[in-house]
Amino acid sequence: MSDAAPSTSWSALGTTVVVLSAEPRELDMAAERVRAVIEQIDRACSRFREDSELSRVNAAGGSPRRVSRLFVRATSCALRAAALTGGDLDPTIGSSLRVAGYDRDFAAIRAGGAVRFRRASGWRCVELDDARSIVRVPAGVELDFGATAKALAADIAASDAAAAGAGGVLVSIGGDIATAGSAPGDGWPVLVADDHAGGAGQVGQTITLRSGGLATSSTTVRRWRRGDSDVHHILDPATGRPAAERWRTVSVAAACCVDANIASTAAIVRGERAPRWLEELALPARLVALDGTVTLTGGWPSETETAAP
Amino acid sequence: MSRRVPRSRAAGAVETATRRAMMARDAGLRRIAAVTRWTLAAVVALSGALALIAAKAFHGHTVTTTPAGATSSPATQAPSTGQSQVQPPSTQLQQPAQAPAPVQQVPVVVSGGS
Numbered sequence: 001m002s003d004a005a006p007s008t009s010w011s012a013l014g015t016t017v018v019v020l021s022a023e024p025r026e027l028d029m030a031a032e033r034v035r036a037v038i039e040q041i042d043r044a045c046s047r048f049r050e051d052s053e054l055s056r057v058n059a060a061g062g063s064p065r066r067v068s069r070l071f072v073r074a075t076s077c078a079l080r081a082a083a084l085t086g087g088d089l090d091p092t093i094g095s096s097l098r099v100a101g102y103d104r105d106f107a108a109i110r111a112g113g114a115v116r117f118r119r120a121s122g123w124r125c126v127e128l129d130d131a132r133s134i135v136r137v138p139a140g141v142e143l144d145f146g147a148t149a150k151a152l153a154a155d156i157a158a159s160d161a162a163a164a165g166a167g168g169v170l171v172s173i174g175g176d177i178a179t180a181g182s183a184p185g186d187g188w189p190v191l192v193a194d195d196h197a198g199g200a201g202q203v204g205q206t207i208t209l210r211s212g213g214l215a216t217s218s219t220t221v222r223r224w225r226r227g228d229s230d231v232h233h234i235l236d237p238a239t240g241r242p243a244a245e246r247w248r249t250v251s252v253a254a255a256c257c258v259d260a261n262i263a264s265t266a267a268i269v270r271g272e273r274a275p276r277w278l279e280e281l282a283l284p285a286r287l288v289a290l291d292g293t294v295t296l297t298g299g300w301p302s303e304t305e306t307a308a309p
Numbered sequence: 310m311s312r313r314v315p316r317s318r319a320a321g322a323v324e325t326a327t328r329r330a331m332m333a334r335d336a337g338l339r340r341i342a343a344v345t346r347w348t349l350a351a352v353v354a355l356s357g358a359l360a361l362i363a364a365k366a367f368h369g370h371t372v373t374t375t376p377a378g379a380t381s382s383p384a385t386q387a388p389s390t391g392q393s394q395v396q397p398p399s400t401q402l403q404q405p406a407q408a409p410a411p412v413q414q415v416p417v418v419v420s421g422g423s
Contacts, residue, residue, distance in 0.1 A: 018418050020417055175420045189412050189414040192420055195419075196422065197423070198422045204421070206414065208412040208414070210406070214420050217423050218421060221423060253405045253409050254404065259403050281401065282404050284405065285400060298408065301411040
């Protein structure tokens with residue numbers, strides 16, 4: 001990686017967090033801000049912590065639960081994602097993920113027997129009382145904010161750090177990237193590839209990001225075996241099965257990381273329909289098919305374009 | 310031989326019977342009026358009570374953007390059922406201010422699946 005901007009990284013939320021600051025002296029402060037936000041998100045939204053708010057809402061047996069403002073925000077974010085994608089992202093996918101074998105931190109998942117997939121309960125059954133900070137889901141429905149919570153954490157953390165005086169900040173949580181403040185002169189150079197942990201040497205495309213967010217969703221990571229099937233973590237809520245693999249990796253740039261992540265994950269689920277949908281939204285995107293062919297939308301630069309001098 | 314009732318006595322008996330019938334009718338009307346009043350009062354009170362319950366159970370509100378950096382506290386049992394089902398804001402996914410640009414630089418970070 002380049003040493004153009006100072007960075008620090010650590011493991012959290014089952015993935016890697018990277019923080020870069022355009023202002024070297026402020027890196028430690030920025031990292032502390034990011035750590036604090038990630039800890040709050042983890043306490044609120046983790047499916048794998050019994051003491052998280054999400055676990056308590058899921059275990060409430062249909063009773064309403066009073067929650068923190070952060071949890072209200074995460075719920076609202078997940079419901080917005082569901083509404084904007086026509087349910088291709090659905091926060092009620094929790095039990096589908098569990099029965100598919102993703103029932104613990106990913107590092108602890110082992111191969112297992114065949115499973116019967118279960119479709120999502122449907123996001124419209126989630127009741128959110130914003131004014132009173134109350135959330136209720138019917139008994140048996142399990143929320144999962146995996147499609148939006150990391151991106152939300154990245155957006156909040158980058159904004160917090162920049163507002164605290166860190167100058168230009170980039171926060172990457174598992175490859176979901178949020179920026180805030182003034183980027184370095186040429187922007188943030190980012191490699192777009194299949195695996196966020198694959199290093200700078202892997203096949204991909206390097207672009208520069210000046211503002212907003214960038215997210216990549218891929219079926220090449222977080223895979224496990226169940227019976228004779230190879231399962232990946234992006235489920236189609238309509239069936240509860242892993243989404244059909246038309247695209248192996250989709251990267252999207254948007255005004256914020258949450259929007260980028262909603263679009264990239266929904267594009268995986270939408271398959272063949274994704275490029276047209278992304279074009280209609282005028283979102284710059286790079287879609288890599290299983291055979292490696294690349295489709296670009298919304299002004300994403302082609303691989304043959306050269307950098308401006 | 311039939312007994313003969315004096316005419317004035319017979320007329321008095323009829324008059325008494327008529328008066329009693331009128332009094333009974335008036336008393337019945339008073340009872341009906343009272344029952345009607347109580348019924349109306351009960352209906353009004355019941356309507357008010359139901360309206361109050363409905364207002365508490367289905368009060369409307371809008372979703373607003375929540376400030377960042379909110380504190381996280383454990384979920385607790387809510388005292389009452391918030392039945393309001395909120396439709397999230399339907400703003401479209403927002404484009405970036407600038408699309409990514411090609412660059413020939415060593416990357417500082419990787420955006421990939423996780």
